[in-house]
Amino acid sequence: MSTLDTTTDVTRRPLSGRRVRLGDLLLQGAAGLAALGAVVLVGLIAWKIVQGARLSISTFGLGFVTHVGWDPVHLKFGAGSFLFGTAVTSIGALILATPLAIGIALFLTELAPGGIRGPVTALVETLAAIPSVVIGLWGILVLAPILRDHVEPALHSALGFIPLFGPPNSAGTGIFTAIIILTIMILPIISSISRELFLSVPHELKEGAIGLGTTRWEMVRGVVIPYTRGGVAAAMILGLGRALGEAIAVAQVIGAFTGISWNLFNPGNSLAGMIALNYQGASSGLELSSLIYLALILLVFSVIVNIVAQLIVRHFGRHQGVAA
Amino acid sequence: MSSAVRSIERPADRLRRRRIVNRGMELLAWLAAAIAVAILVIVVFSVAKQGASALNLDFLTKTQVPFAAPNVHQGLANAFVGTLIIVGLATAMALPFGILIAIYVNEFAPPPIRYGVGLVLDVLAGVPAIVIGFFVFGLIVVAHGQSAYAGGFALAVLMLPLVARTTIEVLALVPNSLREAALGVGAARWRATLGIVLPQTIGGVLTGATLAVARVAGETAPLLFTSSLVTNSIDWNPSHALQTVPVAIFELSESPDPADHARAWAAAFVLLMFILFTSLLGRWLATRSRRKLGRAG
Numbered sequence: 001m002s003t004l005d006t007t008t009d010v011t012r013r014p015l016s017g018r019r020v021r022l023g024d025l026l027l028q029g030a031a032g033l034a035a036l037g038a039v040v041l042v043g044l045i046a047w048k049i050v051q052g053a054r055l056s057i058s059t060f061g062l063g064f065v066t067h068v069g070w071d072p073v074h075l076k077f078g079a080g081s082f083l084f085g086t087a088v089t090s091i092g093a094l095i096l097a098t099p100l101a102i103g104i105a106l107f108l109t110e111l112a113p114g115g116i117r118g119p120v121t122a123l124v125e126t127l128a129a130i131p132s133v134v135i136g137l138w139g140i141l142v143l144a145p146i147l148r149d150h151v152e153p154a155l156h157s158a159l160g161f162i163p164l165f166g167p168p169n170s171a172g173t174g175i176f177t178a179i180i181i182l183t184i185m186i187l188p189i190i191s192s193i194s195r196e197l198f199l200s201v202p203h204e205l206k207e208g209a210i211g212l213g214t215t216r217w218e219m220v221r222g223v224v225i226p227y228t229r230g231g232v233a234a235a236m237i238l239g240l241g242r243a244l245g246e247a248i249a250v251a252q253v254i255g256a257f258t259g260i261s262w263n264l265f266n267p268g269n270s271l272a273g274m275i276a277l278n279y280q281g282a283s284s285g286l287e288l289s290s291l292i293y294l295a296l297i298l299l300v301f302s303v304i305v306n307i308v309a310q311l312i313v314r315h316f317g318r319h320q321g322v323a324a
Numbered sequence: 325m326s327s328a329v330r331s332i333e334r335p336a337d338r339l340r341r342r343r344i345v346n347r348g349m350e351l352l353a354w355l356a357a358a359i360a361v362a363i364l365v366i367v368v369f370s371v372a373k374q375g376a377s378a379l380n381l382d383f384l385t386k387t388q389v390p391f392a393a394p395n396v397h398q399g400l401a402n403a404f405v406g407t408l409i410i411v412g413l414a415t416a417m418a419l420p421f422g423i424l425i426a427i428y429v430n431e432f433a434p435p436p437i438r439y440g441v442g443l444v445l446d447v448l449a450g451v452p453a454i455v456i457g458f459f460v461f462g463l464i465v466v467a468h469g470q471s472a473y474a475g476g477f478a479l480a481v482l483m484l485p486l487v488a489r490t491t492i493e494v495l496a497l498v499p500n501s502l503r504e505a506a507l508g509v510g511a512a513r514w515r516a517t518l519g520i521v522l523p524q525t526i527g528g529v530l531t532g533a534t535l536a537v538a539r540v541a542g543e544t545a546p547l548l549f550t551s552s553l554v555t556n557s558i559d560w561n562p563s564h565a566l567q568t569v570p571v572a573i574f575e576l577s578e579s580p581d582p583a584d585h586a587r588a589w590a591a592a593f594v595l596l597m598f599i600l601f602t603s604l605l606g607r608w609l610a611t612r613s614r615r616k617l618g619r620a621g
């Protein structure tokens with residue numbers, strides 16, 4: 001962001017003074033309107049979603065958020081089980097993806113031999129380019145059977161005393177499969193941000209640590225990680241935001257079940273997945289409005305998550321600028 | 325407690341322990357990178373293997389026939405046409421809008437507004453695609469029904485922050501001496517901006533646009549509510565709802581019929597090849613334009 005800091009720059013400030021030309025005014029006006037348009041767009045999104053959810057909000061109030069169940073026959077809807085599914089899948093994915101992503105970033109910045117650094121960086125970023133619907137297709141047709149036949153029984157027999165690893169279900173789709181798919185999807189986000197952060201650590205600090213006789217890992221733990229802690233936290237939060245909002249891949253593999261089960265191998269559903277699976281099937285205005293209420297909850301979460309991440313980035317960016 | 329244990333450890337043992345820990349951590353980092361690369365290879369390989377077998381010329385030129393005999397060749401031509409039109413519409417809407425926003429942020433806005441618009445773009449980029457779908461549903465579809473225009477608008481909302489962000493970044497790379505030189509010979513601000521500064525960034529803007537196209541061409545969620553109630557015939561009219569490749573894959577993958585799965589794989593293969601090609605193109609453009617700007621500075 002420091003490249004944008006041009007407060008003293010004469011050539012890039014707003015128009016002012018006596019001799020303002022018509023063309024200048026037009027360009028500044030058009031560009032300013034476009035920027036205003038972006039702000040209006042965000043407001044319009046919030047307004048339209050609230051408006052669509054109004055019927056459900058006035059019928060169920062805030063009780064909707066915690067009510068477990070989705071009953072189109074008796075017109076009783078609630079977000080409870082989907083909030084649970086969203087929380088478990090995205091936190092699970094974050095727990096799996098973070099150490100992997102940090103490992104990848106450390107590999108790319110500290111360990112990789114020159115010849116493979118570039119290609120591996122490009123490959124990891126290519127992972128981010130695969131569309132979610134393709135990952136979901138692979139998840140439902142290739143990954144789910146493997147998990148069902150091999151991974152889930154093994155985890156159940158080894159860790160079955162923990163309620164999370166209960167008996168596997170016969171379909172292979174479920175919360176666990178969704179966690180793995182989300183892990184794959186947020187891995188490149190966290191690792192590419194972490195890689196850039198690790199690259200920003202000043203060489204003097206790292207050389208100083210090595211000069212004191214630390215091993216490479218001790219240097220990473222004592223210098224690289226503390227120096228980039230805030231940024232890595234922001235990267236994790238951005239990954240969480242992506243996992244919260246992913247609809248299609250989750251809808252394909254999570255098994256579409258309304259209810260709360262602590263067994264990760266059971267099917268469930270997430271906020272975004274529930275919306276995606278019901279795009280043609282809302283049988284009443286109240287059900288449609290309740291689906292939009294789910295979208296509203298999702299919108300609130302994702303806005304909070306992104307603002308928090310940006311604030312962390314800006315806070316630590318300034319702090320690190322001073323330290324460096 | 326552990327410090328008491330450590331203090332009676334001999335220095336040589338301690339060094340060895342530290343080296344073993346170091347080696348272990350290095351191995352884990354190698355492993356993490358290997359896992360990521362392996363996932364990519366496995367996904368691309370399964371899509372290629374399953375997709376190539378179901379892929380033929382009829383798949384690209386014919387459409388689906390409901391309740392057809394198994395030996396009838398079916399295709400998704402309508403979905404390819406639909407994706408082309410909808411992504412084209414989205415690009416036509418998002419590109420000029422995004423460039424104008426970037427010009428305002430980088431060339432005119434005072435710092436607090438620059439910060440604010442940047443934050444708004446970040447928030448917009450973080451809104452889940454499915455929420456955008458519902459937004460366009462409420463804004464357009466409720467009153468006017470589904471159409472390729474509505475789908476294109478939904479994708480444009482997703483593209484906008486990507487295009488604006490990359491354009492802001494390349495505009496910031498244009499050396500200030502260029503602006504000063506243009507103003508110094510008496511050019512008006514608008515001519516300096518549109519005639520001198522913006523052309524310098526053409527490579528970067530193209531990169532941003534290409535990567536944004538790669539990103540939204542595979543988006544399914546915003547199209548579910550805006551362009552999914554479709555027919556099986558090829559249709560070029562953007563005021564109708566048009567089938568798209570991602571929505572077709574989503575619907576086919578939910579089907580229990582293995583023949584539908586084969587078609588889903590083939591469609592996924594075509595989509596993936598398009599997206600990988602576009603991202604590589606974007607990456608190549610990015611290196612090229614950065615080198616060029618670096619020389620100018």
